[in-house]
Amino acid sequence: MSRLDATGDPVLTERDDDVTSGAVAFGETAPAASPPPRAATHASRASVREDVDDATTTEAGPADGGAAPSAVSPKAMARGSAPRAARSDRVVRAVGTAALVGVAVTVWLGLWVTPNAVDFGNLVRLLYIHPPLAWVMFIAYGVATFSSLLYLWPRTRHARFDRLAGASAEVGVVFTGLTLVTGSVWGRPTWGVWWTWDPLLTTTALLFVLYLGYLALRKVPGDRETVARRSAIAGLIAFLDVPIVFVSVSWWRSLHQAPTVDVANGHLYVHGSMAWTLALGFVSFTLVYVWLMVHRYRLAVLRDREDDEGLDAALAERWAEGTR
Amino acid sequence: MWRDAVLVCSKDLRIEARSRVGLNQVVPFAAAVLLLFGLALGPDRHALEPAASGLFWIAVLLTVVLAVQRSFAVESADSARDGLRLSGLDPAGIFLGKGAAIVVQLLVLEGLLTIGVALLYGAQLSGGLVLLAACLTASIGLAAVGVVYGAVSSGVRVKETLLPLLFLPVAAPVLLGATKAWNAALAGTPAHAGIWLSLLAIFAVLYVAVGIAAFGPLLEDS
Numbered sequence: 069m070s071r072l073d074a075t076g077d078p079v080l081t082e083r084d085d086d087v088t089s090g091a092v093a094f095g096e097t098a099p100a101a102s103p104p105p106r107a108a109t110h111a112s113r114a115s116v117r118e119d120v121d122d123a124t125t126t127e128a129g130p131a132d133g134g135a136a137p138s139a140v141s142p143k144a145m146a147r148g149s150a151p152r153a154a155r156s157d158r159v160v161r162a163v164g165t166a167a168l169v170g171v172a173v174t175v176w177l178g179l180w181v182t183p184n185a186v187d188f189g190n191l192v193r194l195l196y197i198h199p200p201l202a203w204v205m206f207i208a209y210g211v212a213t214f215s216s217l218l219y220l221w222p223r224t225r226h227a228r229f230d231r232l233a234g235a236s237a238e239v240g241v242v243f244t245g246l247t248l249v250t251g252s253v254w255g256r257p258t259w260g261v262w263w264t265w266d267p268l269l270t271t272t273a274l275l276f277v278l279y280l281g282y283l284a285l286r287k288v289p290g291d292r293e294t295v296a297r298r299s300a301i302a303g304l305i306a307f308l309d310v311p312i313v314f315v316s317v318s319w320w321r322s323l324h325q326a327p328t329v330d331v332a333n334g335h336l337y338v339h340g341s342m343a344w345t346l347a348l349g350f351v352s353f354t355l356v357y358v359w360l361m362v363h364r365y366r367l368a369v370l371r372d373r374e375d376d377e378g379l380d381a382a383l384a385e386r387w388a389e390g391t392r
Numbered sequence: 393m394w395r396d397a398v399l400v401c402s403k404d405l406r407i408e409a410r411s412r413v414g415l416n417q418v419v420p421f422a423a424a425v426l427l428l429f430g431l432a433l434g435p436d437r438h439a440l441e442p443a444a445s446g447l448f449w450i451a452v453l454l455t456v457v458l459a460v461q462r463s464f465a466v467e468s469a470d471s472a473r474d475g476l477r478l479s480g481l482d483p484a485g486i487f488l489g490k491g492a493a494i495v496v497q498l499l500v501l502e503g504l505l506t507i508g509v510a511l512l513y514g515a516q517l518s519g520g521l522v523l524l525a526a527c528l529t530a531s532i533g534l535a536a537v538g539v540v541y542g543a544v545s546s547g548v549r550v551k552e553t554l555l556p557l558l559f560l561p562v563a564a565p566v567l568l569g570a571t572k573a574w575n576a577a578l579a580g581t582p583a584h585a586g587i588w589l590s591l592l593a594i595f596a597v598l599y600v601a602v603g604i605a606a607f608g609p610l611l612e613d614s
Contacts, residue, residue: 220609274561281557288548298544301606302558305540308598309562316565316591320572 164359170352177345191257196345198250200353201243202272208240208357209279213307216300227372230296233303234286235364237279239357244276267318274313278306292372393488396481400489405496407466414497418458422501425451426508437514444515445574448505449567453534455501456563457556459494460538464546473546476611483608487539491603494535495528502527519577522585526573529592533566536599543610565595 178196215233218224251269252262263269286299408414429447433439440447467473476486506523509515517523541558545551569591576585 274564277557277561281554281561284554284557285544288545288550288554290548294547297609301540301610302544304606305537305562305599305602308602309565312565312591312595312598316568319587319591320568 160359160362163355163362167352167355167359170348170355174345174349174352177341177348182341182345191254192342194250194254195342196349197353198247198254199346200349201247201250203350204353204357205240205243205247205272205275207354208236208243208361209275209307209310211361212237212240212303216303216307219296219300220304227292227296230300231365231368231372232361233300234283234368235361237282237286237303238364239360241276241279241283242360243353243357244272244279248272248276265317265320267314267320270317271310271314275310278309282306292375393482393485396485397488397492400481400486401492401496404463404466404490404493408462408493408497413462414459414501418455418462418497419501419504421458422451422455422505423508425454426505426512430512440513441515444509444513445578446567446571447513448502448509448574449530449570451505452498452502452530452570453560453563453567456494456498456534456538457559459497459501460535460542460559461552461555463490463494463539464542464551468546483611484604486611487543487603487607488600490542491532491535491539491600494538495531498531498535499527502531515578517578518580519582519585522573522577522582522589525589526570526577526585526592529589529596530566530570533592533596533599534563536596536603537562540599540603540606540610543607566592569595 174196178193182193182196184190184192212233215229215236219226219229219233248269251272255264255269256262282299282303285302286295288295426447429443429451430440433443433447467476506517510517538559541555541562545554545558548554569588573585573588573592576582576588
């Protein structure tokens with residue numbers, strides 16, 4: 069993929085900053101892209117193709133051989149010549165590798181190295197993933213809400229915050245689902261039931277449904293700015309609901325038990341290897357979150373750009389046909 | 393803002409009074425829900441009576457969805473929405489007006505449902521003031537959230553399915569609070585309802601504030 073980094077196309081270069089570092093405002097790039105002079109589009113496409121052909125590896129050949137114009141192909145759009153883009157690519161790859169290694173080591177430590185707990189036996193091994201999953205869930209929703217706020221605030225209104233909110237909420241929903249499942253698996257042997265109407269559990273379940281609704285709303289097609297604005301408002305309403313839900317469910321069900329957290333703290337001081345495994349779990353799942361979110365964010369950028377440029381590229385193609 | 397709210401509210405209520413959609417469809421729907429709950433929990437009054445307040449509020453929640461959809465269906469026909477935007481009314485006023493109209497409809501409906509609950513489920517009505525306070529605060533909260541989500545989902549094609557999904561989970565604390573307050577009142581211990589009434593009030597105030605702030609941007613571009 070990095071061989072496309074050799075592309076000398078200035079249009080692609082400028083836009084690629086937005087993919088990775090968000091340096092170019094979305095609103096500024098769109099109009100710049102909208103009236104592509106026929107010659108320029110041709111030239112840029114030619115230069116992309118040329119560079120790919122020059123590349124020593126053959127892998128890129130067939131990908132470019134297709135009829136699709138390179139100017140709109142996602143690969144070409146995602147990777148650019150800007151050194152910054154290449155650098156951030158490397159960073160993302162490093163985060164991904166670290167996340168993978170971290171999770172693998174957590175699994176190894178959690179399943180083979182750490183001892184059984186006195187009270188919970190093998191069950192304690194769930195502890196190494198359940199709290200980190202819940203932690204990531206909170207980070208994800210926090211980031212989503214903060215981005216929604218930034219989007220709604222007129223001075224910081226920018227499409228990048230909308231994408232960030234969407235990406236983060238999406239990852240958050242996945243982690244909420246995993247939190248519920250691991251919690252349920254924990255609950256069955258310890259409490260004897262798959263589900264209990266504990267405030268934490270109930271709030272998490274409602275959180276899951278709330279954000280499923282939010283994601284459904286995001287998927288509804290419409291003018292991009294409208295979608296962004298209504299999603300931000302809906303996201304904010306959903307988030308504001310969470311503390312009220314928690315308080316109300318706590319009052320409703322006052323036999324509040326937070327065994328997982330207490331157990332975790334208890335073991336943190338007792339067993340060194342367990343504490344390290346749990347800490348590693350937190351770190352590696354956070355890295356997984358970052359990696360997933362960056363990719364969702366990039367995908368959102370590409371989708372938006374496809375919307376913007378797909379038509380322009382097609383029009384340019386059509387014009388080119390007419391002159392032949 | 394307040395003058396605009398009164399205008400919009402009276403407009404919505406006038407439309408409802410003339411079209412009779414609420415009377416002909418929403419009220420029978422709520423009655424059907426009550427009957428179906430009766431069938432589900434079945435003929436034993438010992439099962440129905442303790443569940444009465446919960447069933448009552450579930451029925452209310454379901455009808456709020458209908459009322460909100462109706463409130464925005466009125467605006468979507470004949471580009472009434474554009475007219476509303478062109479009218480120069482304060483968006484916050486429009487929000488408050490539409491919300492107030494829904495609150496009025498809900499209160500009427502809740503009155504009818506209370507009779508239904510008393511007749512069908514054999515609930516012994518007591519602590520009338522607490523019941524009324526719960527109805528009022530819960531309706532304000534539900535209407536506020538409902539109107540914001542109604543506006544969020546009004547422009548889209550899948551609004552019929554989207555609105556319930558968005559609205560019902562957010563309304564969960566209202567369901568809890570209102571049910572608990574009613575339980576306390578019906579059990580003859582209205583003093584226990586205080587904490588739940590305050591929860592309902594906080595919910596109402598919070599979401600009315602959110603609605604006032606958010607309705608302008610929402611109306612602007614959808």
